[in-house]
Amino acid sequence: xVQLVESGxxxxxxxxxxxxxxxxxGFTFSRYGMHWVRQAPGKGLxxxxxxxxxxxxxxxxxxxQGRFTVSRxxxxxxxxxxxxxxxxxDTAVYFCANNAFDFWGQGTLVTVSS
Amino acid sequence: DVQMIQSPPSLSTxxxxxxxxxxxxxxxxxxxxxxxxxxxxxxPKVLIYNASILETGVPSRFSGTGSGTRFSFSIxxxxxxxxxxxxxxxxxxxxxxxQGTRLDIK
Numbered sequence: 001x002v003q004l005v006e007s008g009x010x011x012x013x014x015x016x017x018x019x020x021x022x023x024x025x026g027f028t029f030s031r032y033g034m035h036w037v038r039q040a041p042g043k044g045l046x047x048x049x050x051x052x053x054x055x056x057x058x059x060x061x062x063x064x065q066g067r068f069t070v071s072r073x074x075x076x077x078x079x080x081x082x083x084x085x086x087x088x089x090d091t092a093v094y095f096c097a098n099n100a101f102d103f104w105g106q107g108t109l110v111t112v113s114s
Numbered sequence: 115d116v117q118m119i120q121s122p123p124s125l126s127t128x129x130x131x132x133x134x135x136x137x138x139x140x141x142x143x144x145x146x147x148x149x150x151x152x153x154x155x156x157x158p159k160v161l162i163y164n165a166s167i168l169e170t171g172v173p174s175r176f177s178g179t180g181s182g183t184r185f186s187f188s189i190x191x192x193x194x195x196x197x198x199x200x201x202x203x204x205x206x207x208x209x210x211x212x213q214g215t216r217l218d219i220k
Contacts, residue, residue, distance in 0.1 A: 035209070044201065044211060044212075044213050044214045045150075045152075045158060045201055045203075045211040045214070046211065047203075047208070047209040047210060047211060050208070050209075059208055061115075061208070062115065095157055095158075097157075100160075100163070101148055101150075101158075101160055101203070101205075101209075102160050102163075102169065104157035104158060104159075105157065106157060107157060
């Protein structure tokens with residue numbers, strides 16, 4: 001069956017960087033775009049970024065443009081979210097999802113705190 | 115960015131009731147709208163895509179309508195397991211979510 005498993009979350013100080021990973025199984029990863037979505041504690045869903053199937057096209061929400069970078073390694077069935085200059089407002093559960101949003105990971109919690 | 119204004123933010127309801135809530139897009143998004151259900155501690159689950167198409171395996175008491183800028187989502191004969199937060203999302207442009215509607219039991 002389809003599985004998306006995020007990892008890489010944790011507690012990080014403001015200004016530092018973190019890389020999240022999402023490993024996919026159960027569908028042909030290299031054929032589909034992938035999204036990252038986050039949810040701050042007690043808040044709604046916020047779309048962050050999408051990467052095309054081949055990694056050539058990437059789009060970002062204004063809130064993370066210039067600080068976050070999405071990438072993928074189709075040989076590893078993995079999509080990454082590189083997060084730089086983290087701020088307390090980036091504290092959230094980060095989810096990866098497939099192109100149509102019908103498969104999601106369980107999420108990984110990122111806490112930005114001094 | 116396309117704004118999705120979802121209302122109401124919360125709704126108290128009873129088992130067996132019909133509930134309806136709405137989403138208004140700040141510009142025409144055609145039928146490119148998903149509706150998600152999210153329970154605490156879980157990832158969102160898509161129930162409706164393309165504004166009105168029921169995802170495989172989703173009970174028929176869930177339905178969606180609309181196009182352009184106005185969309186609605188309904189649950190007929192609410193069941194206890196339907197207590198959750200529901201989100202609309204447009205994907206005609208870069209995706210954006212509504213603020214969510216939280217259902218709870220009266």
